[in-house]
Amino acid sequence: MRKGTSEDVRRENLTAVLRALMVGGNMSRAELGRLTGRNRSTVASLVSDLAVLGLVDEQDPVTDGTVGRPSHGVALSTSVAAFAVHPEVDALTVAIVGLDAQVRRKVRHEFKQIPSMMDVVMLASTIMAAMGADDSGFRITGIGVAVPGLVRTVDGLVRNAPHLEWRDAPLGQAFAEAMSLPVHVANDAQLGALAERDYGAGRGVSDFVYLNGGASGIGGAIIAGGALLGGAHGYAGELGHTPVSGSDRVDTVGIPGSLEAEVTREEIVTLLGGGHMDPEALESALLSDRSDPVRAAVARQHGYLAIALGTVVNVLNPERVVLGGFLASLLAYDPQGLRAALEARTLAPAMEGVDIVSAQLGANLLLIGAAHRALEPLVDDPASRSWGSTD
Amino acid sequence: MRKGTSEDVRRENLTAVLRALMVGGNMSRAELGRLTGRNRSTVASLVSDLAVLGLVDEQDPVTDGTVGRPSHGVALSTSVAAFAVHPEVDALTVAIVGLDAQVRRKVRHEFKQIPSMMDVVMLASTIMAAMGADDSGFRITGIGVAVPGLVRTVDGLVRNAPHLEWRDAPLGQAFAEAMSLPVHVANDAQLGALAERDYGAGRGVSDFVYLNGGASGIGGAIIAGGALLGGAHGYAGELGHTPVSGSDRVDTVGIPGSLEAEVTREEIVTLLGGGHMDPEALESALLSDRSDPVRAAVARQHGYLAIALGTVVNVLNPERVVLGGFLASLLAYDPQGLRAALEARTLAPAMEGVDIVSAQLGANLLLIGAAHRALEPLVDDPASRSWGSTD
DNA sequence: AGCCATTTGTTCGTCGTCGCCACTAACCTA
DNA sequence: TAGGTTAGTGGCGACGACGAACAAATGGCT
Numbered sequence A, B: 001m002r003k004g005t006s007e008d009v010r011r012e013n014l015t016a017v018l019r020a021l022m023v024g025g026n027m028s029r030a031e032l033g034r035l036t037g038r039n040r041s042t043v044a045s046l047v048s049d050l051a052v053l054g055l056v057d058e059q060d061p062v063t064d065g066t067v068g069r070p071s072h073g074v075a076l077s078t079s080v081a082a083f084a085v086h087p088e089v090d091a092l093t094v095a096i097v098g099l100d101a102q103v104r105r106k107v108r109h110e111f112k113q114i115p116s117m118m119d120v121v122m123l124a125s126t127i128m129a130a131m132g133a134d135d136s137g138f139r140i141t142g143i144g145v146a147v148p149g150l151v152r153t154v155d156g157l158v159r160n161a162p163h164l165e166w167r168d169a170p171l172g173q174a175f176a177e178a179m180s181l182p183v184h185v186a187n188d189a190q191l192g193a194l195a196e197r198d199y200g201a202g203r204g205v206s207d208f209v210y211l212n213g214g215a216s217g218i219g220g221a222i223i224a225g226g227a228l229l230g231g232a233h234g235y236a237g238e239l240g241h242t243p244v245s246g247s248d249r250v251d252t253v254g255i256p257g258s259l260e261a262e263v264t265r266e267e268i269v270t271l272l273g274g275g276h277m278d279p280e281a282l283e284s285a286l287l288s289d290r291s292d293p294v295r296a297a298v299a300r301q302h303g304y305l306a307i308a309l310g311t312v313v314n315v316l317n318p319e320r321v322v323l324g325g326f327l328a329s330l331l332a333y334d335p336q337g338l339r340a341a342l343e344a345r346t347l348a349p350a351m352e353g354v355d356i357v358s359a360q361l362g363a364n365l366l367l368i369g370a371a372h373r374a375l376e377p378l379v380d381d382p383a384s385r386s387w388g389s390t391d
Numbered sequence C: 001a002g003c004c005a006t007t008t009g010t011t012c013g014t015c016g017t018c019g020c021c022a023c024t025a026a027c028c029t030a
Numbered sequence D: 001t002a003g004g005t006t007a008g009t010g011g012c013g014a015c016g017a018c019g020a021a022c023a024a025a026t027g028g029c030t
Helices: A006-024 A029-036 A040-052 A117-131 A171-178 A188-199 A265-271 A279-287 A292-316 A326-333 A335-343 A365-380 B006-024 B029-036 B040-052 B117-131 B171-178 B188-199 B265-271 B279-287 B292-316 B326-333 B335-343 B365-380
Strands: A056-059 A073-076 A080-087 A091-098 A103-110 A139-147 A150-152 A157-161 A166-169 A183-187 A208-213 A218-224 A320-325 A355-358 B056-059 B073-076 B080-087 B091-098 B103-110 B139-147 B150-152 B157-161 B166-169 B183-187 B208-213 B218-224 B320-325 B355-358
Touching (some): A006 A029, A006 A073, A006 A188, A006 A365, A029 A040, A029 A073, A040 A056, A080 A117, A080 A365, A091 A117, A091 A365, A103 A117, A117 A171, A139 A188, A139 A365, A183 A365, A188 A218, A188 A320, A188 A365, A218 A292, A218 B292, A265 A279, A279 A326, A292 A326, A292 B218, A292 B292, A320 A326, A326 A355, B006 B029, B006 B040, B006 B073, B006 B365, B029 B040, B040 B056, B080 B117, B080 B365, B091 B117, B091 B365, B103 B117, B166 B171, B171 B183, B183 B365, B188 B218, B188 B320, B208 B292, B218 B292, B265 B279, B265 B292, B292 B335, B320 B326, B326 B335, B326 B355, B335 B355
Parallel strands (some): A080 A139, B139 B183, B208 B320, B320 B355
Antiparallel strands (some): A056 A073, A080 A091, A150 A157, A157 A166, B056 B073, B080 B091, B091 B103, B150 B157, B208 B218
16 A cells, blocks of 8 residues: 555455465465456466465366366465464463464463463473474464563563563563564454454454453454454453443452453352363353353343443444353353343444354464464565575 | 556555645645655656546646755645535534535524424535536535434435434435435544544544534544444444443433433533533633532543543554543543543553544534545545546 | 756656456366 | 367556656755
8 A cells, every 4th residue: 555556466466365265265266366356367377476485386277077177276385384372371372373274283381380471482482493493394484472461562562461460571572582583462362353353253244343251351352344453552452441330349450340350250160169160161061050140140241241342332333243262151151131231232223233153263263363463464465575585 | 455457556546646635735746756655757647647637736836945946736626525414403504615625615504493304305405406506616526414323324324313303314315316416424423533534633643532522412433543433334433322320311312321421511501500602602611610510510521431431442542532522621621630530440551642632623524524525435536437527 | 147956847668467368278068 | 079168378458657868947156
């Protein structure tokens, strides 16, 4: 959009082809042409360029049973990938994720105690160095880091990650010094929303709200007009701290009566008998317990959720609300109940046609989101040689 | 973004030149080149095209005192314009507004009683027909209508305009049948925000929240990433109905404890002695009254405003908050007070660097916004001959 | 007054990119 | 095996931006 020359057209067309492959999966050149609206010869030239760049592989024509000359297959390269790093209170996950959103390598390291920023940087760097060893055959374009907290996106400064107890931690800078790769740090919920947009519950939806309930709190992100809404510095989407009650219960950052303070996984777990539960166990335990205390607790949490979501629906007029983590379980327990609570708190037209659904992507959600954030510059400008000259 | 051909480049460049003139005012060809980053010869060609299309006028070179050959002046055509229509409870305003955001003609008609949709359409059509008489010399490209209510933007269906008492009124369709011009209907606050973005308090700011307090209620709109956030159907921005208290006072659509129910112009006016007051009178009366009851009322309204704005700041991370109407007066009464109230309800990083300012545009705000909405298709594709062939 | 540096207008040739067309290749159907 | 259909291939033309060379118009300096 900046300049205005014919090379920009080329770049746009290259990304169009790449994006089509990423969201639509591998396909034939002919399909690619139909999907992108480009001419046969243009597509041929584009694909050829991408093949030279090592981003796609052209395969032999394959007969698919229909009439006509078979078209060449085009597949995303399996070697182009990015690192995904996801630090949590109790563990660090590092992975290599390809352009095709497949997780190729994955290492999880448990922590005995809350890690410092430097713990994470050192350990992740070591793991990445081991993973990206020369014979691995991957062409790594960058590092995407998903952080549970507020992140200033320009430089990857972690402003506040309450559970990790990091404040103003220069994570982006530290990674940049440790590894000679472009680093992209972002909020975990935002990256999750991006992954859901491309591969999950947000496919084809240009306006949706994503809300994830984890053990540690509630994170949110907004997709508006097909793009992640970042705001001025990248802090947008913080729905967890919306005030929903007059109570003095505080959340992780000290705000009383906020959504995160009132809607907690912990309360549900305790009611169900306590103990350690993974998400699936929690959901099945919850769904099979229709006792009065549980019903009441869910209804109460639905009420609070509806207050926060109601505001967001009024303000953003989304097409869909995607709930992840234990919020998805809360939804599954009584979908009509949550919907009714929400309808009572929204303008009728804005709520019309809004569907409330569960997130579709599982454990790899954040890894895909983080890696794809790191792959984004490559996708946006495939011909720029600033990335891997690993050959 | 759709196709990917060289004609798209031309279109984008034409738009870039036109936009530069609209936001930067008339300027020389050389400045235009610097601003848009295009080559000398390219700019010459673009301007020439636009001149042929009748969108700009090329003027003789003017010496500006600097060394070097003087550059031709380029001025937006004063004849290209659009109709702006603004129905209110007590009046209808119709205007002709040019590409340069100047209001060229303006007619206001008072109503004795609340007008029906058909009243508005008939009267506005008559006025427009009179204004756009052949000898007027204007080249009208369309009609922009600013409606105080929820509007489905695709077809201009007014879902709910509480003060006008319109429900599901097919305003867009009615205008389209009455006048053979493209019609664009939208929410008034959204159009106001667009005008503030281009010519007022939002210049150069890509993420801001606009909140306007009128006699009838509170309307809002969001500019995110430089563009109006419309949402799935165009209802986005409805901040007036955010719940901010547990009271049972209801707003115009019947939601209890909402911002619009608690923060009212009426309460302030009553405290100041009542009577009819125009915005300026209200502001000066308010600012000169530092009595306890007024202080208390303002502080209370600030508190509620802070709750609603706090959520929005957390969720959208804007760079600026723009307050219009009596909300601007409320701000002027005690800027630090409002800021402090807001800071208490937001995440510190998200609130950092946010400035709270008054709207800059006055009475013509909505007319400019509405007309520019109607001019948008022309600006986005200046060469498409689908508009006026009035010559 | 005359000369130079500076800036811009103007013209023309070049280059990159896409679409179209004609032809060929590879498949299905009958 | 012939005809229809679909896609790959390569050449050509169109379009648009850029850069270079030259001309024009100004201010500054001697």
